[in-house]
Amino acid sequence: MKAAPALLEVEHLTMRFGGLVAVNDLGFTARRGEITALIGPNGAGKTTVFNCITGFYKPTEGRIAVVHGEARMWDELEPLTRRGDRKVVHSTGALFLLERMPDYLVSRQAKVARTFQNIRLFSGMTVLENLLVAQHAPLMRASGFSLFGILGLGGYARAERAALEKARHWLDLTGLIDRADEPAGALPYGAQRRLEIARSMCTDPVLLCLDEPAAGLNPRESAALNELILSIRDRHDTSVLLIEHDMSVVMEISDHVIVLDYGVKIADGSPVAVRNDQKVIAAYLGVADDEVEAAEAEVGL
């Protein structure tokens, strides 16, 4: 089988905070239609990678590129990099250099959405309002940047109906439709996690970055989350980049796993290959490579 075309290409990504190197010369590829998992022990630099991809941090070094549409757009990568621009857009596809874009444009133009490790909902707004805020950019355009919207002119009413329809679709999928008019802050924890995913999906992303979506979920909720993520991949033409500690989630749904330790990539491959990788086991057990067997015997593996 031919590998799916690359969607996200991270090259030589380095992020330094003063003397601390959080991510060191990291390179990986996330392919279209795949779920790519980024795993590693605590403090390995996973969330830093996410923050670099989504524009919240400016990486010290490196290139992060995303392609929409045709894979031929990758040919534009070198010329674009040299030109110093942040994007090329053709009718058949587009190429974005994320490290050159401010965070809100990463979401608005490059269509890379994210969730947060510690849930960030608009807790005083209702579930439905949360989903409408996510559709800010298209609605803003439809309201003529508020000028026509105030007077009730233009196609704003139609645009808002479409936005509500999309919100309803995601509420149905996440099982939140009955709680649509409740404040987001009043939802139970698991529902808040699902709402955050629904909200980022309302931005129509090509790549969804989930930062520990299963954290704090019980096994049943966790299984439902797996279903949701798989349906996002299969039915909504959105690829997923996932940070997760819950190995049942990672091994079950991901197509491709990248392992980080101390900011360095130590493994990259299929879930099965990664699971049996000596370096990965060593990193998770916190010992050097040659001591793995002794340590495994100690913990009874």
Place this chain on the structure above:
Amino acid sequence: MSPAGASATARQAAKDAAIWAAIAFGVFIPLIGLQAVQDIRGELRLETRWPLLFSLVAVVVGISLLNSLVLAPWHERRARRAPRRNATAERLRIAFGRGFVPVAIAFVIAFPMLSLWLVGFQGSIKWIDNFGIQILIYVMLGFGLNIVVGLAGLLDLGYVAFYAVGAYSYALLAKEFGFSFFTLLPLAGMLAALWGIILGFPVLRLRGDYLAIVTLAFGEIIRLVLINWVPVTNGYAGISGIPRPTFFGIPFNASDTGFAATFGLEFSPLYRGIFLYYIILALALLTAFVTVRLRRLPIGRAWEALREDEIACRSLGIDTTATKLTAFAIGAMFGGFAGSFFAARQGFISPESFTFMESATILAIVVLGGMGSQVGVAIAAVAMIGGTELLRELDFLKSVFGREFDPTQYRMLLFGFAMVLIMIWKPRGLISTRDPSVFLKERKAVSGKLVKEGHG
């Protein structure tokens, strides 16, 4: 309750009352117990007012005992009876909220007629000018600041600067170039909005306390410029003889071409008062209408989302810079409208009218009203401004405290008490629930406990 429990409660109540008595005594000795009086030779003598002091302390002790023996147990019993807030009551409350607005608008439209009918031609001037117009100016300022503080969650302590920009823009342009009020009104609004953006740019990166300090400084800078740029603003002396708004070109004066003469009426300043009343009412309603519409547009939702969580906003493709700037600009624009109206109404402005106290009053209106709530802001403006005006009329207190008692001196004290009490009773403001901007099946008010105040 067991006898032992009852005696423990009584002992605790006595202890609380003693502590309150001590605090009240300490506070009231300098405020009330001692009085500096000028004697015949013009020298100051210190007089004591023990009876008054002790009666006030007794009142405090009484309130404390009432609270700990009657009110607190009652509250506890009520709280124990579990949350019985059923859906019907909630719906009724919302229905009342719905009905309140039209009734209130009908009342303010009919207000001049009502006051003419009730207190006659002479008495109306005070009610329409001192109460009606004054309150509506603050309602409008409250609505404007509500966009910045209540919706976008950006604490602005220098809002009066935009009020001043609007007032001076109108005063200077009207005097220099003779443009009419209605031409200059939008222009003054736009100039204030421009200053809103100018303030907005440097403070975009600041949050919370830091933002508050810089906006406070901005308000002071504008005032100091007004004081010191004498060639343009005439400094402390202010600008007088500012042209008044005319009724489609007909001035409100006693001349033969004036409003009264043209319509065959006897001259009275009341006509101008009523005319100004309706101008500011229209402006306030326009502000309210625009804000209500904006709240239901993406920009309004983005403001509220910004107040809730700025980082989440950015992850959803919202340009927080532009969103903050529009909040500053639109809030400032309404402040500018109110300012130019103020200049046109007074006919005289000076930097004295634009002190920090004004900013604080407007902010207090927004906070007391409940951040983000239009109805709350309007009620708070009526209570705060109407209340302070009413406190001027406390002559009846002279019969209680003696003839030399001057109630106006206690205006701000009573006012402060009232504010403390409201904040104890309703910590999130008078209207503490948030009305969602859109709903699928049912409009449910969002409890104020979940709504964030914003952090910058």
